[in-house]
Amino acid sequence: MLETAGPASPVSQSVASDKHVALFIDPSNEYDLGVLNGIRQYAREHPGWSVCISPLRPNPDLSWLARWKGSGIVARIDSEPLAKAVARLNLPTVALNAAEEVPALPFLATREMLAAHMGADYLLKRNIRSFAAFGETRRGVSDHFRACAADRDCPCGSFSPAGAGKSEIEKKMRIVRWLDELPKPVGILACSHEALLMEACQLGGYRIPADVAVIGFAQGDLLCEWIDPQMSAVIASPASTGYCAAALLDAMMSERPEETAVAESAADEDKLIREALDFIHAHACSGITVMDLLERIPLSRRMLEHRFRKVLGRTPHEEIMATRLKRVKQLLAETDLTLIAIAERSGFKHTEYLSVAFKREVGLSPSGYRKLHRLKKQAAERELLQAQARG
Numbered sequence: 001m002l003e004t005a006g007p008a009s010p011v012s013q014s015v016a017s018d019k020h021v022a023l024f025i026d027p028s029n030e031y032d033l034g035v036l037n038g039i040r041q042y043a044r045e046h047p048g049w050s051v052c053i054s055p056l057r058p059n060p061d062l063s064w065l066a067r068w069k070g071s072g073i074v075a076r077i078d079s080e081p082l083a084k085a086v087a088r089l090n091l092p093t094v095a096l097n098a099a100e101e102v103p104a105l106p107f108l109a110t111r112e113m114l115a116a117h118m119g120a121d122y123l124l125k126r127n128i129r130s131f132a133a134f135g136e137t138r139r140g141v142s143d144h145f146r147a148c149a150a151d152r153d154c155p156c157g158s159f160s161p162a163g164a165g166k167s168e169i170e171k172k173m174r175i176v177r178w179l180d181e182l183p184k185p186v187g188i189l190a191c192s193h194e195a196l197l198m199e200a201c202q203l204g205g206y207r208i209p210a211d212v213a214v215i216g217f218a219q220g221d222l223l224c225e226w227i228d229p230q231m232s233a234v235i236a237s238p239a240s241t242g243y244c245a246a247a248l249l250d251a252m253m254s255e256r257p258e259e260t261a262v263a264e265s266a267a268d269e270d271k272l273i274r275e276a277l278d279f280i281h282a283h284a285c286s287g288i289t290v291m292d293l294l295e296r297i298p299l300s301r302r303m304l305e306h307r308f309r310k311v312l313g314r315t316p317h318e319e320i321m322a323t324r325l326k327r328v329k330q331l332l333a334e335t336d337l338t339l340i341a342i343a344e345r346s347g348f349k350h351t352e353y354l355s356v357a358f359k360r361e362v363g364l365s366p367s368g369y370r371k372l373h374r375l376k377k378q379a380a381e382r383e384l385l386q387a388q389a390r391g
Contacts, residue, residue, distance in 0.1 A: 018048045019253055021246075022068065024075035024082065025096075026056045031238045032076060035096060038242025039074065046250065056082075065089065072253045074245055092252035092363055094245045116144035116189070118244070119215050120152060123187035128213055130183040132157040135192030145189045147356040150349070153289045153317060157182055161193050168196075175200035179212065187213045252363055272297055273311050276304070277319065284323035285347040290316050324348065325361055332370040339366055 023039060025032035036053070043049035054060075056078055062085045072092040077083045086093055123131065131149040133142035133156065142158070149156035159178045165171040175197065179186075184206075190197050194216045198208070206212045276297050280288070293316055294301055305315050312319065327346040331337055339351045348354040358366050 019050065019071045019250070020069065021049060021051045021249065022065075022070055022073045022075070023051055023053050024056055024073070024077075024086075025053065026076060026078070029076075032096070034238025035074075035242035035245065038239040038244070039246045040242075041239070042243050042246035042250070049246075049250075072249045074242075074249060092249055094249045094252075096241075096245070116141055116148050118240075119145060119187075119189050120148035120154075122215065123213060124152065124154075126187075126209075126213065128185050128187040129154045130186040131155065132159065132182055132186055132188045134159050134161075134188050134190045134197050135194075136160055136162060142189065142191045143352060144356065147350075147353045150353040151317075151321065151357055153291070155183065157186075161196060171196065172200040172203050176204035179204050179206060184211050185209075185213065186211070187215065190214055190216050248360070270307060270311050272299060273307055276308070276316065277312075280316070280319050281323055284320045285327050285345065287347045287349065288320065290320070293320075320347075321357060321361070325358060328354065328358060328366065329362065329369065332366055333373045342366070 021039075023036065025036060027033065039051060043051055056076060060079075060082065062082065065085055070089070070091060072094075073086055073089070074094045074096065075082065075086055076096045077086065086095075120131065123129075129152075131145070131154050133145050135142070146156045146158065157178070159175065161171050161175065164174045179200065188197065194214070197214060201208055201212050201214070208214060276293055279293060279296055283292070290301065290304075294304065297304060299307070308314060308316050308319070314322075324347045328342055328348075331342045331345060335342075337345070339354065343349070343351045343354045346354070348357075355366060358364070358369070362369060364372065
């Protein structure tokens with residue numbers, strides 16, 4: 001259900017809806033209209049969504065937000081007043097752009113991040129668990145791709161053709177030597193020089209896509225489609241960005257603390273899953289992977305994931321990540337440790353992986369979470385002092 005919210009009118013909501021989402025967009029922006037189409041498509045496929053649209057205007061009247069009983073927000077943050085209004089609501093939020101003036105602004109979903117996630121998922125669906133990024137970084141997409149690989153327990157190599165050789169043949173031979181070292185089959189996200197990579201694959205005798213699946217990053221519709229018999233494309237478009245942003249927001253809105261207790265209670269009935277949970281909770285912050293879990297639990301990976309999903313509604317990897325992020329939140333709130341030190345104590349090998357995972361799952365950057373927690377703590381301390389003074 002889509003509705004329009006204006007400054008003078010409170011947002012009406014459907015009785016049948018249980019997820020009420022506010023969408024702040026610029027109606028004159030063609031990209032934002034494409035995002036809207038993607039969100040509309042997601043809402044059609046997932047009953048229970050009610051979306052109200054608030055067009056961005058100069059000096060907007062945001063007073064209706066105080067009366068709005070919402071579940072989540074998708075917003076293009078174009079002003080400090082809007083950023084602060086959104087942050088005050090403390091709701092699951094997907095931002096379509098950065099708003100540096102408010103450090104505590106919730107989750108930032110970029111086209112590059114979404115494209116990296118879709119590329120990683122595209123490869124996993126084809127049973128490819130060895131990744132690599134090729135070419136110069138294009139607006140951070142290769143960094144996000146490497147973070148996605150780490151989140152999925154997949155190795156991820158990298159290669160930049162810059163400075164790899166003076167002649168084309170020298171560059172190709174160095175690429176072939178790099179390809180020789182990668183586990184096969186391998187999925188490679190090509191951020192640039194796609195043709196050079198394809199020619200090197202042919203020179204090295206690698207079958208495409210059987211040995212090397214090459215994905216190109218381009219503009220247009222965000223989907224994976226065959227653009228020729230050899231190469232796939234992850235294409236970032238506003239419609240797919242909107243669809244993926246809606247999916248991310250839906251996952252954030254669906255999280256309920258009570259669901260964890262119910263799931264773990266159900267796990268008690270499955271002794272192997274209970275044993276797996278105990279092992280994860282005891283060792284997740286030591287850097288274990290699903291492979292370490294499989295060495296302890298007498299189940300195949302497929303059966304383990306099936307029983308985890310059946311009992312808990314999530315995978316072993318997701319449980320490991322949730323346990324690590326719980327520790328990260330504790331350390332951010334209770335210590336002054338640097339992010340590097342926190343990463344070491346919570347099982348993350350790289351701080352950039354920690355930051356991406358934290359934003360995606362928690363809805364805030366680590367620094368934003370720490371600042372917000374300290375502000376809340378200071379406010380609670382002031383209230384306590386005021387209460388003691390009155391008493």
